[in-house]
Amino acid sequence: MGGGGRGRSDPSDANQGEGNSQSGDPTWQPFSTQNPAFDEYYKEQAIVSPEEWDTFIEYLRKPLPAAFRINSSSQFCMDIKSQLENDFMKSLQSEFVGGDEAEAIRPLPWYPDNLAWHSNFSRMQLRKNQALEKFHEFLKLENEIGNITRQEAVSMVLANDLDVQRCNLLIHQTKRMCTANVVVTNHEAQHFPGCRLNKNWVGASEVNGQSEASPNQLLFDRVLCDVPCSGDGTLRKAPDIWRKWNSGMGNGLHGLQIQIALRGLSLLKVGGRMVYSTCSMNPIENEAVVAEILRRREGFVELVDVSMELPQLIRRPGLRKWKVRDKGTWVTSYKDAEKSRRAAVIPSMFPCGRGLTDPADENSERDDLAGQETKPEDDTEQLENDAAPTTDLEEEISNLPLERCMRIVPHDQNGGAFFIAVLRKIAPFPAGMQKPMSKRAKPSSEKDELPKEVPDKASEHVNGLGDKSADALNEKVPEAASDHTDGSEAAVLEIDSSNMHESGDGSARGTGVSGNGGTDQMKAGGKRKLQMQGKWKGVDPVVFFKDEAVINSIKTFYGIVESFPLDGHLVTRNEDTNHVKRIYFISKSVKELLELNFQVGQPLKITSIGLKMFERQSSIQGTSAPCSFRISSEGLPLLLPYITKQILRASLVDFKHLLQYKSIKFSDFVDSEFRDKASDLQPGCCVIVLKSAEEMPLSGLDTADRIAIGCWKGKASLSVLVTAIDCQELMERLVARMETGKDSSLQETETTSDNAIDEEINKVEKPEDAKTIEPAIEG
Numbered sequence: 103m104g105g106g107g108r109g110r111s112d113p114s115d116a117n118q119g120e121g122n123s124q125s126g127d128p129t130w131q132p133f134s135t136q137n138p139a140f141d142e143y144y145k146e147q148a149i150v151s152p153e154e155w156d157t158f159i160e161y162l163r164k165p166l167p168a169a170f171r172i173n174s175s176s177q178f179c180m181d182i183k184s185q186l187e188n189d190f191m192k193s194l195q196s197e198f199v200g201g202d203e204a205e206a207i208r209p210l211p212w213y214p215d216n217l218a219w220h221s222n223f224s225r226m227q228l229r230k231n232q233a234l235e236k237f238h239e240f241l242k243l244e245n246e247i248g249n250i251t252r253q254e255a256v257s258m259v260l261a262n263d264l265d266v267q268r269c270n271l272l273i274h275q276t277k278r279m280c281t282a283n284v285v286v287t288n289h290e291a292q293h294f295p296g297c298r299l300n301k302n303w304v305g306a307s308e309v310n311g312q313s314e315a316s317p318n319q320l321l322f323d324r325v326l327c328d329v330p331c332s333g334d335g336t337l338r339k340a341p342d343i344w345r346k347w348n349s350g351m352g353n354g355l356h357g358l359q360i361q362i363a364l365r366g367l368s369l370l371k372v373g374g375r376m377v378y379s380t381c382s383m384n385p386i387e388n389e390a391v392v393a394e395i396l397r398r399r400e401g402f403v404e405l406v407d408v409s410m411e412l413p414q415l416i417r418r419p420g421l422r423k424w425k426v427r428d429k430g431t432w433v434t435s436y437k438d439a440e441k442s443r444r445a446a447v448i449p450s451m452f453p454c455g456r457g458l459t460d461p462a463d464e465n466s467e468r469d470d471l472a473g474q475e476t477k478p479e480d481d482t483e484q485l486e487n488d489a490a491p492t493t494d495l496e497e498e499i500s501n502l503p504l505e506r507c508m509r510i511v512p513h514d515q516n517g518g519a520f521f522i523a524v525l526r527k528i529a530p531f532p533a534g535m536q537k538p539m540s541k542r543a544k545p546s547s548e549k550d551e552l553p554k555e556v557p558d559k560a561s562e563h564v565n566g567l568g569d570k571s572a573d574a575l576n577e578k579v580p581e582a583a584s585d586h587t588d589g590s591e592a593a594v595l596e597i598d599s600s601n602m603h604e605s606g607d608g609s610a611r612g613t614g615v616s617g618n619g620g621t622d623q624m625k626a627g628g629k630r631k632l633q634m635q636g637k638w639k640g641v642d643p644v645v646f647f648k649d650e651a652v653i654n655s656i657k658t659f660y661g662i663v664e665s666f667p668l669d670g671h672l673v674t675r676n677e678d679t680n681h682v683k684r685i686y687f688i689s690k691s692v693k694e695l696l697e698l699n700f701q702v703g704q705p706l707k708i709t710s711i712g713l714k715m716f717e718r719q720s721s722i723q724g725t726s727a728p729c730s731f732r733i734s735s736e737g738l739p740l741l742l743p744y745i746t747k748q749i750l751r752a753s754l755v756d757f758k759h760l761l762q763y764k765s766i767k768f769s770d771f772v773d774s775e776f777r778d779k780a781s782d783l784q785p786g787c788c789v790i791v792l793k794s795a796e797e798m799p800l801s802g803l804d805t806a807d808r809i810a811i812g813c814w815k816g817k818a819s820l821s822v823l824v825t826a827i828d829c830q831e832l833m834e835r836l837v838a839r840m841e842t843g844k845d846s847s848l849q850e851t852e853t854t855s856d857n858a859i860d861e862e863i864n865k866v867e868k869p870e871d872a873k874t875i876e877p878a879i880e881g
């Protein structure tokens with residue numbers, strides 16, 4: 103139904119891709135969802151059987167249904183699941199004419215605990231069909247709050263990213279998890295720093311006489327290489343790829359994909375697993391890459407058979423034979439490639455990975471490819487046998503167990519296409535294999551593999567590559583940062599406001615220059631800025647926050663119990679402790695990583711670390727409070743069980759009024775005991791917890807009981823320190839719990855005087871800007 107009227111929604115209505123609708127523009131032309139080169143390529147590669155071809159193409163042309171995942175760390179996880187199971191599943195069914203699909207929405211069978219959902223409505227249908235409005239509003243709000251993540255069903259995974267904006271997105275997503283155990287970095291994955299300590303180094307903990315071993319190398323238990331790819335598995339949500347697609351896109355990325363995968367394996371612990379994944383269907387970006395890394399790391403790495411895992415996820419085995427398309431012709435073997443094309447078509451693209459006759463040449467080609475020392479190949483004899491060029495086009499078949507890879511195509515479960523291989527490191531790599539490729543050496547993907555005729559148009563749409571160089575991306579950071587210097591909570595740019603340039607008064611940006619400076623002064627400011635930024639352009643270095651006076655004032659003010667490890671776990675971006683605006687809490691393992699990073703000269707470009715826990719109260723009135731740091735909304739869930747002062751329980755009616763009106767005079771609270779306790783709090787930040795059925799001690803709060811908000815205690819009133827949207831969400835959840843009778847105490851505490859107090863409260867002046875979390879603090 104794409105059109106906007108009320109009516110039942112049939113997925114087959116929207117047979118043009120997502121984004122493929124008119125939206126009132128008379129000049130608009132639908133995207134073509136055809137590309138003869140695409141058809142020819144994939145028919146020949148036989149990624150689906152000939153009988154399946156029509157279904158495959160039919161699904162590729164349909165818009166992608168919306169899928170989303172419930173954030174298991176959300177305090178409302180169970181409420182949301184129950185709303186989906188008991189409310190939306192039924193109400194949406196009456197709006198749905200399903201074609202092949204029986205259900206309007208359903209939990210993904212392969213994902214645990216009904217936490218991931220598939221809807222049979224495309225994003226366009228959700229936007230346009232009024233009957234779906236309630237569900238659409240629900241998805242939008244819960245996504246914004248962070249209770250759900252709208253995501254393609256096949257991509258529920260995390261990684262480092264070269265693109266700063268993608269890093270921002272990662273930070274936004276991970277922030278919702280409220281964990282102190284996350285670091286986001288911004289590196290070319292193929293050059294990701296190893297952070298290896300000199301063998302003779304004596305760890306800090308040993309110097310301190312502690313027995314704990316410090317890590318002396320950055321190695322991971324699990325690595326995910328979700329690599330840049332041609333992205334033709336996302337055709338359903340990005341139909342413009344139909345027009346841009348050509349076989350050179352995959353060929354051009356093959357070399358970089360190998361480099362990234364090899365680097366990932368170097369950073370993996372022995373026994374650890376690495377997932378190599380793409381959202382492309384192309385064997386050159388998939389099986390050919392996996393085959394090459396197995397050849398290069400033979401004896402050190404194995405391909406894991408995961409065919410028994412997630413049995414409800416419909417998938418098909420990886421291919422063992424495929425062909426290479428170059429300049430409009432099929433090449434079945436490297437030796438058949440035209441001589442002039444041997445820079446663009448390389449041996450690793452073919453199933454057997456064989457080069458020409460001379461093993462020395464072969465090895466030098468491979469060295470170039472990944473810039474790493476290679477294991478000597480043991481196929482000399484075979485290579486010599488292959489010396490004579492063949493005239494007939496013999497098919498190459500890989501002898502590697504590539505059927506252990508998994509390929510998902512769109513009609514498997516009405517989703518996108520994806521490729522996954524799981525690799526296990528079985529032995530440590532010799533020293534030569536550990537090094538990342540030298541940055542000075544021209545990457546092989548530029549030097550060797552990128553076919554010259556790959557049109558600009560093609561590289562534009564390479565998933566995650568585009569035409570952005572690292573420097574170009576880095577240049578954008580300060581610009582984005584300046585958008586969010588006001589402390590607002592616009593989440594997507596969190597990285598920019600909080601992690602870049604914690605340089606106190608902002609003058610380093612040249613924004614606060616006054617007096618006799620003019621242009622020269624600004625230039626000088628600019629210079630100073632570069633010096634202050636440390637080695638990574640646009641990102642201030644992370645430093646441990648060790649100011650004992652400040653830490654003690656925080657501990658004392660909030661009565662934080664000693665068992666909560668603040669000491670040594672706090673970091674900032676500003677060495678000048680007087681101007682620190684935000685203090686982040688880091689977990690033990692992140693702390694170890696950071697210590698290692700310092701030991702090895704800070705090679706990591708860290709764009710986000712840990713959990714924002716404290717923020718300097720910036721308003722003038724705020725500085726008169728005994729503690730100049732408030733607890734951030736993100737940090738509150740973690741800290742809550744450890745706070746013993748400045749914390750009060752409010753009845754439902756008072757809690758609701760706070761959410762509703764944002765600022766309440768003490769005299770207007772319904773509960774007289776709460777009124778007295780609130781006015782007795784010290785001025786400054788405080789925490790208000792909703793009273794629950796069982797009056798547990800605050801230190802015993804569990805996740806389900808953590809309905810708490812940060813507030814500001816002023817002279818005569820309490821004001822919330824929560825965004826308007828979070829207030830709205832909390833209100834709605836509380837109302838829903840009351841309606842379903844899930845929490846009986848909520849109904850009991852509701853008083854008959856509610857209407858009366860509402861009238862009273864309406865007289866209270868409401869804060870002007872409900873969007874900001876800076877409170878309307880009175881003096």
Ligand SMILES: C[S@@+](CC[C@H](N)C(=O)[O-])C[C@H]1O[C@@H](n2cnc3c(N)ncnc32)[C@H](O)[C@@H]1O
Nearest residue numbers: 263264265268289290291292328329330566567
């Ligand atoms: C398929 S996407 C990964 C998406 C990721 N799993 C997520 O959920 O955000 C590939 C990503 O690789 C990034 N990229 C491109 N070239 C890179 C490189 N050389 N090193 C690291 N990341 C790179 C792109 O910016 C893009 O976000």
